[in-house]
Amino acid sequence: MDKNDMIVTTNLSKSYDDKTHVLKDLNIVIRKGEWVNIMGPSGSGKTTLLNILSCLDRPTNGSIIINGTEVTKLSQNEMAKFRRENIGLVFQQYHLIPYLTALENVMLAQHFHSMVDEEEAKKALELVGLGHRLEHIPAHLSGGEQQRVSIARALINQPSLILADEPTGNLDRTNGKIILDLFKKLHKNGHTIVIVTHDPEIGMMGDRLIKLMDGRTVDERESA
Ligand SMILES: Nc1ncnc2c1ncn2[C@@H]1O[C@H](COP(=O)(O)OP(=O)(O)O)[C@@H](O)[C@H]1O
Ligand SMILES: [Mg+2]
Structure with a gap:
């Protein structure tokens, strides 16, 4: 463990039952400020891994240190607090509240995190x-715009770590590119970024690619 490490997993394993060993002894190191993509076939354990790194789920064995904290030793409440303070999450499905405007969706996240601050929420949008779409509800936004609201929401606690699971999975190429440009901007601003993706175009970006196959890392290399 080095002070420049953002994530260190040691012998990380996850089984759902005696037969379903989804992640097998993963030893992954992600440095602060790095952009790492995780690719692998469907069912290889990518979402399981991301959920564990997001502190949404726990491994069956092994440890995870994030930003110097051994999160695997935290209680459920401490883990939720750690997540709120350190991690921004972006999902394939945007998970916006349908009857709230873009601005209110972001402010709701502020409410759960700490204090509501309309100016700050506007700035994130x-x-x-999306400064011109503050009062739109999700149904009146395109998929790409909804995903941008969800990224604004993820940024509200100024997380050092941003984790995304197939963030462009539901988008066409043009909107996918807008989302990727946003990730590029966040990376440039110093955020550590981990993206799980099927998209070969994302796979070529970032600093490093980790390939997952049947719950193990099979290939790791610097991106071109
Ligand atoms: N809650 C669960 N209970 C049992 N098995 C699960 C659960 N979640 C995922 N799995 C299994 O774990 C494997 C990996 O799933 P997942 O992490 O979603 O893969 P990926 O995101 O790479 O497609 C799959 O075989 C899936 O069926
Ligand atoms: Mg998945």
């Missing part, structure tokens, strides 16, 4: 290029 401006950062993702």
Whole structure:
């Protein structure tokens, strides 16, 4: 463990029952400020891994240190607090509240995190290029715009670590590119980024690619 490490997993394993060993002894190190993509066939354990790194789920064995904290030793409440303070999550499904506007969706996240601050929420939406869509409800936004609201929401606690599971999975190429440009901007601003993806175009970006196959890392290399 080094002070430049953001994530260190040691012999990380996850089984759902005696027969379903989804992750097998993963030893992964992700450095602060790095952009790492995780690719692998469907069912290889990518979402399981991301959920564990997100502190949404626990491994069956092994340890995870994030930003110097051994999260696997935290209680359920401490883990939730750690997640709120350190991690921003982006999902394939945007998980926006349908009857709240873009601005209210972001402010709801602020409410759960700490204090509601409308100006700050507006700024987050401006950062993702949605300053002109504050009062729109999700049904009146395109898929790409909804995903940008969800990224604004993920940024509200200024997380050092951003984790995304197939963030462009539901988007066409043009909107996918807008989302990727946002990730590039966040990476440039110093956020550590981990993206699980099927998209070969994302796979070529970032600093490093980790390939997962049947719950093990089979290939790791620097991106071109
Ligand atoms: N809650 C669960 N209970 C039992 N098995 C699960 C559960 N979640 C995922 N799995 C199994 O774990 C394997 C990996 O799933 P997942 O992590 O979603 O893969 P990926 O995201 O790479 O497609 C699959 O075989 C899946 O059926
Ligand atoms: Mg998945």
